[in-house]
Amino acid sequence: MVLEICPVCGCKQINPERIVNGYQLKRCVSCNMVFVSPRPSPIDIENLYTNRENFDEIISVYERIAVLKIFEYQECLEKISQVLPGKGKLLDFACGAGYFFEQAQNAGWEAHGSELGEWAKAACDARNVSNIHIGSLDELNFPEEYFDVIYAAQVFEHLREPRNELQKLSKILRSGGLLYADVPNYHTLPMIFGRDKFTWNEPPQHINYFSPNNFSKMISAVGFSIELITTSGGLNWENLLGRRVKSDILNAYDNENININNIDKDNIYQEKLCGRKESILSMTKKIIKKIIVDPIFYKKLGLGINLSVLARKQ
Numbered sequence: 001m002v003l004e005i006c007p008v009c010g011c012k013q014i015n016p017e018r019i020v021n022g023y024q025l026k027r028c029v030s031c032n033m034v035f036v037s038p039r040p041s042p043i044d045i046e047n048l049y050t051n052r053e054n055f056d057e058i059i060s061v062y063e064r065i066a067v068l069k070i071f072e073y074q075e076c077l078e079k080i081s082q083v084l085p086g087k088g089k090l091l092d093f094a095c096g097a098g099y100f101f102e103q104a105q106n107a108g109w110e111a112h113g114s115e116l117g118e119w120a121k122a123a124c125d126a127r128n129v130s131n132i133h134i135g136s137l138d139e140l141n142f143p144e145e146y147f148d149v150i151y152a153a154q155v156f157e158h159l160r161e162p163r164n165e166l167q168k169l170s171k172i173l174r175s176g177g178l179l180y181a182d183v184p185n186y187h188t189l190p191m192i193f194g195r196d197k198f199t200w201n202e203p204p205q206h207i208n209y210f211s212p213n214n215f216s217k218m219i220s221a222v223g224f225s226i227e228l229i230t231t232s233g234g235l236n237w238e239n240l241l242g243r244r245v246k247s248d249i250l251n252a253y254d255n256e257n258i259n260i261n262n263i264d265k266d267n268i269y270q271e272k273l274c275g276r277k278e279s280i281l282s283m284t285k286k287i288i289k290k291i292i293v294d295p296i297f298y299k300k301l302g303l304g305i306n307l308s309v310l311a312r313k314q
């Protein structure tokens with residue numbers, strides 16, 4: 001019999017939550033963490049991320065996504081700089097094809113990336129991006145207190161032992177250094193009402209389903225003080241009815257014709273900088289978002305589909 005404990009708080013009282021893609025999800029009675037139980041083995045998880053036979057395919061998916069996310073990366077770097085002035089050493093933990101830390105390098109950081117599979121090195125080498133490290137944190141053995149910033153975007157939902165990995169990250173971050181981490185949020189209305197289709201959130205890739213309370217609790221428990229916690233995105237009628245429409249990112253995953261070379265980057269940037277053409281409807285939506293949705297639903301009630309935290313090591 002496998003001893004089941006909550007990967008966040010260690011509580012042994014666990015109740016069944018739901019079954020997704022043939023995997024049992026359970027909920028911790030103490031902190032409400034939802035997670036796949038029994039846990040996949042370390043070998044199963046390692047195989048998911050290291051056994052990529054077709055490097056070109058995965059590299060091209062990341063390339064298509066990067067085109068759409070470059071502004072987000074730059075905004076995130078600005079947010080980090082506002083809280084931690086000066087540009088020091090940054091680690092992009094589980095960096096994928098390395099587009100975030102490449103942006104950080106361009107902005108003047110000594111930025112590094114770590115990833116499990118060799119395909120990530122091939123992706124970085126193809127763009128002449130240096131400081132890509134392949135291996136687990138144990139294998140890479142970075143010096144203690146080396147980094148000023150650790151960036152872990154969409155990572156903790158994949159990890160077998162999220163709290164232990166966070167502890168290892170904390171060791172290589174200097175005192176006063178910053179952690180930026182984001183995960184998909186389980187505390188959303190479609191999830192609560194069982195309407196969510198788990199698009200992009202399915203096991204075995206995702207095995208941890210955090211909510212604002214237990215995500216911040218896990219981060220505080222290993223010695224961080226939370227500077228900012230917020231959620232964003234997803235509060236629209238398609239999601240509420242459980243008919244999640246495809247996001248740009250999902251489209252990028254599925255549509256091989258989206259290519260970094262034939263996408264009209266200038267147009268995307270122009271729209272981001274100047275906004276789309278305003279109609280009365282779009283302006284009304286923007287005002288409602290600013291005065292109701294952002295402050296109440298996303299920040300206060302924490303119901304957005306993306307959950308992000310900025311925390312400082314004490």
Ligand SMILES: [Zn+2]
Nearest residue numbers: 006009028031
């Ligand atoms: Zn728990």
